[in-house]
Amino acid sequence: MSTYVQRFAQFAAGCREDGVPEAVRDDVTGRVLDVLGNCLAAYAEPDGDAAPAVLRAVRRWNGTQEATAIGSGLRLPAPSAALVNGTLAHALDYDDTHLPSVLHPSAPVVPAALAAAEATGAGGDDLLAAVAAGVEVCNRLGMASYLPEARNSLFFEKGQHATSICGTLGAAVAAGMLFGLSEQGLADALGIAASMGSGVIEANRTGGTIKRAHCGWAAHAGVNAAVLALEGLTGPPTVLEGRFGFFQAWLDGRYDAEALTSGLGERWELLRTVYKPYPTNHFTHPGIDCALALRGRFDPADVEDVELGVAAPVLRTIAEPREDKVRPRSPYHAKFSAPYTVAAALLGGGGLGLSLDDFAELDPARLALAERVRCVADERASEIFPLAFAAVLRVRLRGGEMLEHRVDSSRGGPEHPLSAGDLATKFRVNAGRALPAERIEALVAAARRRAPAAELLPLTISSP
Structure with missing residues (x-):
């Protein structure tokens, strides 16, 4: 009997080798654009303080120039680029939401995947498959925490930020796929990432800017977990369900096993992730x-x-x-x-x-x-x-x-999804805060033809 991380690793390896359904690829293309638009708007935000602070911090670290920080064009090590871009993706609270787990899966997973894809020179279809698998794992972990009797996620009941915790594992899957990890390597990356996720949500109530960096840290940790697995570090195979594992540590051992893996690869929780029309909680x-x-x-x-x-x-x-x-x-x-x-x-x-x-x-x-x-x-x-x-x-x-x-269902939610026109307007307005019109259209065209990250990310800079 395989463990949960082994099943997730098998699923992710299958997505890389066999691809993902066309509907999933199309959906992910929109999510990549939404994240890029949110990042660009956050980069241009005059009163933003979290993203500039993170950018100043990573400048101190130096390292191999592997990936691009959106907006600034600064070249950074892949984990550092993921940290900056994940912070930008979540900084305006404009990122997508999966229900009923109430996760924001794209904000940690897409920046991790973009950084790993750029560092490795991966193609556009590989990038989309990695995002799809990473978001799906993230959402499944969130679904496992949803308790129908409480009508809420146990993460939230305990004051934990499910997005940054589950997003770290989703980011590790996406980055690991792009770094070429074997199925065992992907299981190890998940096992490593389970020791790295974190986040508490008191800032939602009383202020502070740390929450803006939660998705950045998840993306950063996910890329690092993948790199460590690539270099030979290993993780426990029972890291999720074990006596001292993820579910025991975070959720007191209470989780929905069926929601975690039932229909994995056939029924996509990713497709139930909705877009925000307003830049608020x-x-x-x-x-x-x-x-x-x-x-x-x-x-x-x-x-x-x-x-x-x-x-x-x-x-x-x-x-x-x-x-x-x-x-x-x-x-x-x-x-x-x-x-x-x-x-x-x-x-x-x-x-x-x-x-x-x-x-x-x-x-x-x-x-x-x-x-x-x-x-x-x-x-x-x-x-x-x-x-x-x-x-x-x-x-x-x-x-x-x-x-x-x-x-009974807010705009953009399950009963009232945003139209293609709404999403196009949102992206162009967001990107327009940082880029000229011709650059925006080039970015849209590149995303829609599934260009590699190495081509997409330079287009997020206002001038060549």
């Missing part, structure tokens, strides 16, 4: 949808109070502690505030509803309205969560009139 999206639906139907000056009903488990992230959420510490912290994002959607918004420009600074009018937003648990939203993100918004005006709007 995903739990805020249904409230934003409700606010956008009501915007323009009243004078904001007439608002007496606002009640937002959301799933009970998300209150800890977007509503508590209240004093921090109604007066966020920074524009980035505001992205994790239900009161502020509702106020922003009621008072303005651009792009696909709310844009990066809405979080360029903390707006006094929005802060004043956020003070009048109360967040409560909504039974219907709680029942739906986390299969979809739902909310109800009730706005009471000074004259006594009550306006209400409910959504």
Whole structure:
């Protein structure tokens, strides 16, 4: 009987040798473009501090120039490039989400794969297969942590950042495939990576910029795990299910074995990963949808109070502690505030509803309205969560009139996926913050014809 990492290694080796279905390749192409667009927008962010800090740190390390840091064009060792690009990918909280695990799988896996592919000169189809396998492993690990009785991921219940923990293993799979690891080598890379994943999510609640670097560190650790396996380091074959393994260490031994490997290679969890229309924490999206639906139907000056009903488990992230959420510490912290994002959607918004420009600074009018937003648990939203993100918004005006709007699946979610046009708009707006139009179109064309990373990444620099 093979162990879980051996099954994942067999799956990944099969993806490299036999390829992945056309629908999966097409899906991954879009995810690579989404990550590149998010990275470019983050690189151009004037108030960003996490990515520049990471870039300054890796400049100290030096090493072999193997891969490109997106935007800057700095040539770095592959693990360092993965660290920078993974940080950029997650810095704006605009990255894709898998449900019900509530993971952001592309942000750690794509940067790791791009760095390894560029370092090894791998072709475009090899890159896409590696991303597909890495994201699938990441999502499966997240699915194994979802407890139906709790209607939540046990990672999140314990304050752990599932994306950075599971993403480290997904990144190791993707990088290991591109470094040419054998099936045993891939199993070893997974065993090594299981000792490297980390991340706690208190920054979602009370601030700090470390969360922006979580996906960068996962990408960095995944590439390092693959390199260490390539050089002969080995990992325990029972690293996931063992008495002192991954599931025991992180989840107290509770996990869904069927979700982990059932239908692996036939039913793709990757295809259930959805895109974000707004650059904010995903739990805020249904409230934003409700606010956008009501915007323009009243004078904001007439608002007496606002009640937002959301799933009970998300209150800890977007509503508590209240004093921090109604007066966020920074524009980035505001992205994790239900009161502020509702106020922003009621008072303005651009792009696909709310844009990066809405979080360029903390707006006094929005802060004043956020003070009048109360967040409560909504039974219907709680029942739906986390299969979809739902909310109800009730706005009471000074004259006594009550306006209400409910959504059972936020825009971009399983019931309302973004269109191809929406995704194209998102990418071009994001990339346009850092690149001229002709460079953007060259990047789109290269991605769509499945160009290798060595051709894609130089196009993320504004000039040759």
